[in-house]
Amino acid sequence: MPALEQSRPDERPLYVRVAGSFESQIQNRSLKPGDKLPSVRDLSRRLGISTATAVAAYGWLERHGAIHARPQSGHYVAARPPSVPEPRTETRTHPPASVSIGELVLEVQKTARDTRFAPFGEAVVSPELLPAARLNRSVRMVTAAFPQHATIYEAPAGNPRLRRQIARLAYRLSCTFSPEDVIVTSGAIEALNLAIRAVASPGDVVGVESPVCYEILQALESFGVKALAIPARPRLGPDLAELERAFRKHKIKCFLMSGSFQNPLGYLLPDPAKADIVALAGRLRLPIIEDDAFGDVAFSPQRPRPLKSFDRTGGVLYCATYSHVVAPGFHIGWIHPGRFRARVEALKGITTTATPSLPQLALAEFLESGAYERHLRKLNEVLFQSTRMLGAAVAEHFPEGTRTTLPDGGFFLWVQLPGNISGFKLYQAALGERIAIVPGMIFSPHKQFRDCVRLSCGWPWSDQAESAVRKMGQLAERLLRSKG
């Protein structure tokens, strides 16, 4: 039974701290595989915490594969504990930089999309996990119900039925908003592009997390907007003092971040941390562009709250998408632009005029039927399994000293290689074996994270996947030896 460390302030929720104490004990082998843990009632009495907190702590450990529950018996330390520590993250804020990652990103995207490669590259869910037949039923229904769909221009802000459904589902986000607050976009990327252009002009500086998904860096580069990289701290989020300094010193026009399953780190900020960021930004009148592309891929029953749910001043431009997890071919995202609504709607009209009707109508039908929530539950179960299997495979096959994240949502791991192995060299070597991965440096405007790679696993785990990870581990070993 670990004691809770109380000596230094810890901003994590209580249940995570409880779980973390157990995790340390497992890692330093004071708790061994097969050991039985105290009952929930016992734990709560001994630590003076509520039973709800005790249940949540065990839930967290289960989801992380550290323990497992046996019905009618109790909780036991798992056979294969998470033996791999987390990657180190940056702590320094770099000066603003013009972004120029273009060429390499295009190459990486090309190979990531190449179906002849083992798909650890692109952050895409395998079609076999998506509800093709149900979506086709939606298409047939709306084609019959709206026979004029093809001959009428859609409004720039989007189809009213779809906007109504998105607003109806706001309860999942612990938000309340009206259909008029929603602007439908061509995927998350258009939403982010519009948000950036609504608050920043060429030459301006924008704060981003570091690492950050390369699509955002591409967008900034294409508009001539500079990026100020503010370190992303797992489970703590950006340092607020650092953010305020960036605002005052570099006059950043907005801060672009994910609070839930950030791409590529995959961490989930606790609600109080989210509330604090939004409150600070509100005080500074600093707009936040929230990229919530993976918030729906949550491995806990409760979908996390976005930053938007803490927004009282309309300063959060919330960007989301249905492309990733349900219908890539429909290519529909959306934005709640807060107080920037007029500007974003005008930009949408100027850039692509409108989003096609038929995919919007079909998605509206799909959402209205309740099929979306049912689909998500099934999908997230599979993604949870394969993410955990990938984590275990990396722990087993990669060289000693490798560090990896083990996120509670999303479907990618951020892996830090030991001995300063180049992630780019591993990327190149893996290509030679027909395995696509993404080198870490393209997640940074400063080409940091040179010893990192991102591995995606948006598909059911398989023996081939296991072999591919083994192969990557061998390649990494070889790179490590060739340096020594």
Place this chain on the structure above:
Amino acid sequence: MPALEQSRPDERPLYVRVAGSFESQIQNRSLKPGDKLPSVRDLSRRLGISTATAVAAYGWLERHGAIHARPQSGHYVAARPPSVPEPRTETRTHPPASVSIGELVLEVQKTARDTRFAPFGEAVVSPELLPAARLNRSVRMVTAAFPQHATIYEAPAGNPRLRRQIARLAYRLSCTFSPEDVIVTSGAIEALNLAIRAVASPGDVVGVESPVCYEILQALESFGVKALAIPARPRLGPDLAELERAFRKHKIKCFLMSGSFQNPLGYLLPDPAKADIVALAGRLRLPIIEDDAFGDVAFSPQRPRPLKSFDRTGGVLYCATYSHVVAPGFHIGWIHPGRFRARVEALKGITTTATPSLPQLALAEFLESGAYERHLRKLNEVLFQSTRMLGAAVAEHFPEGTRTTLPDGGFFLWVQLPGNISGFKLYQAALGERIAIVPGMIFSPHKQFRDCVRLSCGWPWSDQAESAVRKMGQLAERLLRSKG
């Protein structure tokens, strides 16, 4: 029988010059309504022109409503001759200007889209003229044939089947290109946006025709690109010396123009003029962005050649769309970016990632079946009729001194009001009568064309339309009197 004026060089095709001579005679009343014209054989003999040219000249006059043919009898001067001269156009090139037409354009667009207003505003074809049922059949067919369409990301460059069909139809443009040359976009607006961003950066100067469609000015404004307005000369196109001066003096990064049924002037450049522009731009290595949004709405049997068909250096970025004339709800345009292909494809990926699959697949089926060409023939017949009826109604009901275009394609007239009446005031007064039109000043980065309006007529002519034009005429009369 008019003599051909040969004293000054005239770049118009011979048949247009022959027709123009007749038109002058009709306007100065040396030929009167009901007068019989010489037979084709007679005309060809007397002027020393081919019978084909004589037939083409009479065809042109018929299409312009100046004469009509009686079977087995011959050609006669029409009862209501085109009594309205063409609007004057600008001749001066203005210095480059930052564009700021934003607010007014948004207001104009809002009213133009409002279905409670008589629809002379938006350049949109009425849904009743579009093949809704046939397009739905395409949707049903491809949904059955490609049941996975919704679950797979489309390639940024577009669906291969659609790109193949677009390349197959290149013969209509007197072009030959491959599917790989085509990038599918979210409508013409995205195509133009990508083209502009591919060749110009914020602060750069771009040459545009003046007047020019306001969507282009909006795009330039949103990217911080300056516009150099080069006068558009009906049937002659831009002055080449002026264009070269603009290139040398203002370092324009590209020239953006339409050769066929330019919006708003509606004129068609003769092929030699198109060839000359492309040749000059090729020599200067000056990219041309060709907006061919209305090239398919041709009132003659022959679809006009685009500038692209004269391009030998890959310097023409050709932008077109299927939104206007067949499926606004699909919202599909495309671009042949010439030598800027890599840059445009990358920008497409960054901006909207991809275009939805289903509308692309359905449009590909529609094009492959031959339905598109059949649809166009029927559509253009209706649009020809209503454009001519609108022209006649303006001639009848607007104040004396009003000038209007009478285009050979497209479905809008450019109307210049007499006595310096403000087009914006007429726009406002018309709104009061629930009639939407577009004031001329938003077609200029310098707010020129203050005495002009654009009237669209993408629907079958009706008594209500006639009354609306009469009402506008009365409003214009009132504005004229209130100035005197």
